[in-house]
Amino acid sequence: MRGSHYYHEANVVSNIRETIRVNTLVLRLNEGLNMAPGQFLMVWRPGEGEIPVTPSLIQGETLSLTIEKVGFTSNRLASLKPGEKVFLRGPLGNGFNLSLPGRxxxxxxxxxxxxxxxxxxxxxxxxxxxxxxxxxxxxxxxxxxxxxxxxxxxxxxxxxxxxxxxxxxxxxxxxxxxxxxxxxxxxxxxxxxxxxxxxxxxxxxxxxxxxxxxxxxxxxxxxxxxxxxxxxxxxxxxxxxxxxxxxxxxxxxxxxxxxxxxxxxxxxx
Ligand SMILES: Cc1cc2nc3c(=O)[nH]c(=O)nc-3n(C[C@H](O)[C@H](O)[C@H](O)COP(=O)(O)OP(=O)(O)OC[C@H]3O[C@@H](n4cnc5c(N)ncnc54)[C@H](O)[C@@H]3O)c2cc1C
Incomplete structure (x- = not known):
């Protein structure tokens, strides 16, 4: 179990355009993350900033981040190319309680x-x-x-x-x-x-x-x-x-x- 200060290294596999303001990055991690839906990661690029993001897909060592371009760091992350690296701190925070009864x-x-x-x-x-x-x-x-x-x-x-x-x-x-x-x-x-x-x-x-x-x-x-x-x-x-x-x-x-x-x-x- 890694502490919340530990950075996981990840490579960009693909970058999918969703809308004019939003892109989805598909990442391959160096190890799987045990993450509950609703928890978030601090996503860091050295020299370019670190921002919180809640993953849009978590599948073993593959993770997707869907990022809206609002400022410097989100614009930079949303324009990454396959092969570029990001560093992920987390999982952080509390996710959804999915064990409540009903629909x-x-x-x-x-x-x-x-x-x-x-x-x-x-x-x-x-x-x-x-x-x-x-x-x-x-x-x-x-x-x-x-x-x-x-x-x-x-x-x-x-x-x-x-x-x-x-x-x-x-x-x-x-x-x-x-x-x-x-x-x-x-x-x-x-x-x-x-x-x-x-x-x-x-x-x-x-x-x-x-x-x-x-x-x-x-x-x-x-x-x-x-x-x-x-x-x-x-x-x-x-x-x-x-x-x-x-x-x-x-x-x-x-x-x-x-x-x-x-x-x-x-x-x-
Ligand atoms: C738990 C959590 C999960 C998140 N998940 C996602 C996600 O999945 N996808 C995604 O696109 N974004 C997500 N965000 C928001 C994202 O972290 C911010 O948009 C990002 O930090 C902006 O950084 P920036 O450097 O691009 O912009 P900045 O240059 O820091 O800011 C640009 C403008 O946006 C405003 N701003 C910056 N951050 C926030 C914020 N958190 N709330 C309101 N206004 C803000 C600033 O005041 C400024 O006016 C999440 C935030 C939190 C706290």
Whole structure:
């Protein structure tokens, strides 16, 4: 068992373009990682930065990372070529609890659709009934769809403009589904304001809801406080990134985060 400070070396096998802003890197590691769905890795390129990423596929020594280009390091990682190296620290944090009884509804917005895939596959391998909802603004921004088809995932699509699947947002699609069908569990990764709406609805419907949060994670070890969720003092890197929605509603969840300098700033989406 390696400590959380240990770096695993990995080579890029392929780099798949998902959308104009998102790429999936397929990596081959020097050793298998024992990683639970929802846990994350700190992905490092010497001299180019280190960022947290939740893998989109974990299969022995093969791992996929689906990365949205938002700043310097994510742009650099998303443009790596086969044969280039990355270094991975982890697995870190707490993943999803997949042993709760009942049916599961997985809701992934943006790259969240990719990061939720290991949870779906783990449930499916245990014979647990699950349905995956994938959403984006429009068809061009849907992520990971061809991989979901290859993997035999049972999924439905929602687009804000109706260019594919249900016309509307994921919370709207979620409401429509749960008014007709019963799910005992929801797992979600996506924009925080979307996850807040889903977590609130789950409280109304008595559904257990697990949400995976994104914050600026620096150390990944619970020391620096950059990913703290006020007023509870929960650190996304060690207490999360997965939390039960009802336990963090009313906190900074969906409202505030810390910027690079540690200032509390409003979350815009
Ligand atoms: C547990 C966890 C899992 C994640 N998994 C994925 C994943 O699977 N795929 C993926 O594409 N991204 C994921 N992220 C987000 C990713 O880590 C950030 O997008 C990345 O750190 C940005 O680094 P950068 O150097 O490219 O951008 P920077 O130059 O650091 O930042 C560019 C802009 O984005 C803002 N920003 C940076 N990081 C964050 C953040 N974490 N939250 C909100 N705004 C931010 C900055 O304030 C700045 O305005 C995850 C984050 C966490 C905490």
């Amino acid at each position: 599961y509804l997985l809701i992934g917005g943006g790259t969240g659709a990719a990061s939720l895939t290991p949870a779906y596959l783990s449930l499916a391998s245990k014979g647990v009934e699950a349905l995956f909802l994938v959403g984006a603004r429009d068809t061009e921004n849907l992520v990971y769809i061809s991989r979901l088809k290859e993997l035999g995932v049972r999924f439905k699509v929602a687009t804000d403009d109706g260019s594919e699947g249900f016309k509307g947002t994921l919370p709207e699609f979620f409401e429509e589904l749960v008014s007709k069908d019963r799910f005992e569990n929801v797992l979600t990764i996506g924009p925080e304001k979307m996850m807040v709406k889903i977590a609130e609805k789950c409280v109304d419907y008595g559904i257990s809801c697990q949400v995976s949060l994104v914050r600026i994670v620096k150390c990944g070890l619970g020391l620096c406080g950059s990913c703290v969720l006020d007023p509870f003092g929960l650190r996304v890197c060690v207490d999360g990134p997965v939390f039960y929605g009802e336990k963090i509603l009313g906190s900074d969840f969906g409202r505030f985060m810390r910027d690079e300098a540690g200032r509390r700033i409003e979350i815009v989406q």
